[in-house]
Amino acid sequence: MKKDIILPEVTGIEMAVVFEKNDNQENNWYVYLINRKEITIEMVMVVSQGFSETKTTTVFRKKIEKLPPNSFEKVELIHADVFILDNRFQISFFEGNKIMEKTFTFKANSIKQESLKMIDILNKEGIIIK
Numbered sequence: 001m002k003k004d005i006i007l008p009e010v011t012g013i014e015m016a017v018v019f020e021k022n023d024n025q026e027n028n029w030y031v032y033l034i035n036r037k038e039i040t041i042e043m044v045m046v047v048s049q050g051f052s053e054t055k056t057t058t059v060f061r062k063k064i065e066k067l068p069p070n071s072f073e074k075v076e077l078i079h080a081d082v083f084i085l086d087n088r089f090q091i092s093f094f095e096g097n098k099i100m101e102k103t104f105t106f107k108a109n110s111i112k113q114e115s116l117k118m119i120d121i122l123n124k125e126g127i128i129i130k
Contacts (some may be wrong), residue, residue: 010102012037015089016119017078017111018126029111031075033091034121034128035067041100042066044093046075050085052108057082067093072121083111104129 014034022028031048035041044064050057062075078087087106092099106129116125 008098008100010091010100013041013091013093013102014128014130015091015104015106016072016122016126016128017106018119018122018124019113019116020124029078029080031078031089032072032122032126033064033067033075034072034119036070036121037095038069039095040066040068041093041095044091047090048076048088050082050087052085055085057085070121078111080111084108087111 012035014036016032016034018030018032019027020030033044033046042065044067046060046062046064048060060076064073064075067073075089086108089104089106090101091104092101094100106127111127115127117127118124119126119128
């Protein structure tokens with residue numbers, strides 16, 4: 001039975017962590033969801049949590065009604081204290097009439113200023129996972 005279940009590969013969806021100024025001109029880290037597909041994705045649910053063998057953070061959930069083609073949405077502020085943990089983002093959404101899922105994990109200590117690179121679609125420096 002399990003061999004009959006086909007999970008489609010998700011492409012064109014990315015997560016980024018960006019270091020940027022907020023409205024008060026203070027630097028903060030933010031998580032973005034990026035849709036590089038040529039179609040709108042709908043009913044997007046983002047579930048995130050930091051974890052290690054001994055610690056876990058509270059689960060955070062965010063719903064995005066629609067994410068147009070070649071666009072992005074700021075998902076959450078992420079505090080630097082959780083960078084010592086693995087930070088997992090589970091994404092589910094509808095593409096047409098199919099539900100799609102993908103998990104992104106920023107490994108412990110991988111989010112740091114030395115790793116920032118320009119992310120073209122955001123026009124900001126950050127760390128991206130495809």
